Amino acid sequence: MDTLVNLQAFLATADAAGFSAAARKLKVSTSVVAKRVTQLEDQIGIALFHRSTRQLRLTEAGQQYVHRARGVVADVGDLLSRMGEKDHDLIDHLRIKAPTSLTIARLADVFSAFQTENPRLKLEVVLIDRPVDPVTEGFDVAIGAFPHSFGGVVDEPLCALKRLLCAAPAYLKSHGMPRHPRDLVEHRCLSFLPTGPEWIFDGPRGRITIQVRPLLNSNEGHVLVKSAIAGNGIAFISHYLAADALRDGSLQVVLPEFPIPDVWVKATIPERRVNAAAVQALLQQLKRALSPTL
Known part of the structure; x- marks a missing residue:
């Protein structure tokens, strides 16, 4: 079990950024934590921390292995808890x-x-x-x-995950309702950044791919919903984010006859x-x- 306690000392030190704080967490002395980390470094032949009088920080190798070490310790904890079934x-x-x-x-x-x-x-x-x-x-x-x-x-x-296009009634009254996905290239579009500006639809004759020029890109869907409600454009958005606004009429579905494929x-x-x-x-x-x- 020496390797396990040494790994626990390594993780506690990495989390606390110091031997003293790690020792308090583990309820042992500072020298014990430092010794366990040194033993682990000697065992693997790699320095895990840069040591100085003012700070302790992970080396590149330490950063690489900290998450893997956490997984190993978690696996052992899971095994022991399953074997003991203590309080479940x-x-x-x-x-x-x-x-x-x-x-x-x-x-x-x-x-x-x-x-x-x-x-x-x-x-x-x-x-x-x-x-x-x-x-x-x-x-x-x-x-x-x-x-x-x-x-x-x-x-x-x-x-x-159901997705759709939606816009405020005021925007559609001002800019017109698109009749086909290709009409979107002339509209103000609000795009989900991870999805990108390539919007895909299922049409009666097969799949349609349109490259839009977004007025707004965001990786946070609520930003797109708020912008669409404000009348800034047509949003490509997940249904669960727009559901409340669709129910109260702040937004309405655009191009329902050209559904966006679920993911x-x-x-x-x-x-x-x-x-x-x-x-x-x-x-x-x-x-x-x-x-x-x-």
């Missing part, structure tokens, strides 16, 4: 990548409820609006709706973490909260 509590550290708009609108409540139900579980939620390989970037769960695939991972579908929100998990009790519990909570369609 989940004890783990989950590092989660999640998209900004979806987290603000829905997932923040899911994560909060999940941690309330599992008070011994530590969560680290990072909002990123790009494809992420959880293996190389050190995540236990990466949530997103991009079609990218990676090696050494398992993809778990969570729900279908799937999925959770991407490193193979070595997919059977961890905390990961499986989180997946079930996400599926309950999101399915069947956003």
Whole structure:
């Protein structure tokens, strides 16, 4: 178990940016923490920290291995908790990548409820609006709706994501209602930055791809909704973000006869973490909260 306690000392030191703070967290002396980190460095033959009289910071190797070390320690904790079945509590550290708009609108409540139900579980939620390989970037769960695939991972579908075009009635009265997707090139368009300016539709004769010139790009969907309600243009947006405005008439659907293909929100998990009790519990909570369609 020396390697495990040395890894725990390394992680505590990295989190606290110092031996003394790590020692307080681990309830041991500062010299013990420093000795454990040194033993780990000697074992692997690599310096994990730059040491000076004023600060302690991770080396490039330390930055590279800190997330992998966290996964190893979490795996051991998960194994021990499963073997002991002590109170059936989940004890783990989950590092989660999640998209900004979806987290603000829905997932923040899911994560909060999940941690309330599992008070011994530590969560680290990072909002990123790009494809992420959880293996190389050190995540236990990466949530997103991009079609990218990676090696050494398992993809778990969570729900279908419905998208549409919408605009304020005042904008459509002033600028006219487009009749075909190609008309959009003459309109003021509000685009979701991760999706890009290439908008795709399903038409009666097949798929249609249009390259628009956005007036506004944003990676946060609420910004697009607010701008559309203000009459600034036609927004390409997820249905769940525009639903309230569609109900009260602040926005109306544009080109409903040319639907935008749904995409799937999925959770991407490193193979070595997919059977961890905390990961499986989180997946079930996400599926309950999101399915069947956003």
